[in-house]
Amino acid sequence: MNEQQPEMEKLVNEISVCTKCQLHLSRKKAVPGEGNIKTRILFIGEGPGLNENETGRPFVGQAGNFLNELLGVAGLKRQDVFITNVVKCRPPANRDPMPEELSACAGYLDRQIALIDPLIIVTLGRFSMARYFPLKRISAIHGQGHWVNGKMIVPMFHPAAAPAFCMIFPFCRNTCRQRKIS
Numbered sequence: 001m002n003e004q005q006p007e008m009e010k011l012v013n014e015i016s017v018c019t020k021c022q023l024h025l026s027r028k029k030a031v032p033g034e035g036n037i038k039t040r041i042l043f044i045g046e047g048p049g050l051n052e053n054e055t056g057r058p059f060v061g062q063a064g065n066f067l068n069e070l071l072g073v074a075g076l077k078r079q080d081v082f083i084t085n086v087v088k089c090r091p092p093a094n095r096d097p098m099p100e101e102l103s104a105c106a107g108y109l110d111r112q113i114a115l116i117d118p119l120i121i122v123t124l125g126r127f128s129m130a131r132y133f134p135l136k137r138i139s140a141i142h143g144q145g146h147w148v149n150g151k152m153i154v155p156m157f158h159p160a161a162a163p164a165f166c167m168i169f170p171f172c173r174n175t176c177r178q179r180k181i182s
Contacts, residue, residue, distance in 0.1 A: 004037050004115050011111055015088045020104035023089035029056030033084025033112060041076070042118035043067070044109070044128040045085040046158060047097050053090040058083045063160035067124070070159065082116050084109065086128050097127055121151050125158030 015032040018024055031048040034057055043059075051061035059067045071077060087097045087105045109131075113121070123129040126138045132153045133141060145154045 007115055008037050015108055021101045023087065023091060023101055026092055027089040028053045030088050031056055031058050031085060032088055033058055033082060035082035036079060037082060037116050039081050039116065040119040041081045042116055043081055043083045043122045043124055045124040046127040047085050047087040048090040049094055058085055066159040084112055119152060120154060122154045122156055124156055129155040
């Protein structure tokens with residue numbers, strides 16, 4: 001067992017019983033994240049949806065299937081990366097995370113990033129992107145990597161947005177092909 005594993009398990013346990021914001025009131029299962037904690041690549045989404053709240057796993061269901069496809073285009077598998085979200089419990093009715101919820105989970109995400117210490121962070125959606133680029137629009141910087149504090153941050157559209165905007169599908173696939181980040 002590597003030295004990161006016990007710390008990550010402790011963090012997962014803290015997240016699973018967290019009561020720092022109102023999201024815990026409707027939580028079935030917290031979604032701390034999953035994957036390879038020795039990876040160079042971390043994906044950060046926005047928050048758990050209905051399927052994630054049921055399973056306790058990030059990016060399952062339609063958005064997860066599309067993320068898996070994008071990972072494959074980039075030559076990666078889920079077990080090669082770590083996937084998490086900016087909030088660890090599902091916002092009611094899949095609404096956007098509120099500022100106090102983002103703030104309540106920020107320390108957990110900070111600790112995950114410190115434990116994993118990835119070289120590349122791919123943000124999936126505008127809330128995870130705003131953590132690094134608060135004044136930017138995702139449509140303006142999608143797929144453009146920028147160095148921030150020694151990490152390559154690559155903002156991407158959230159996979160759940162792709163089915164709603166069919167034109168994003170080829171755009172996301174092309175971005176993944178161009179980036180080949182494995």
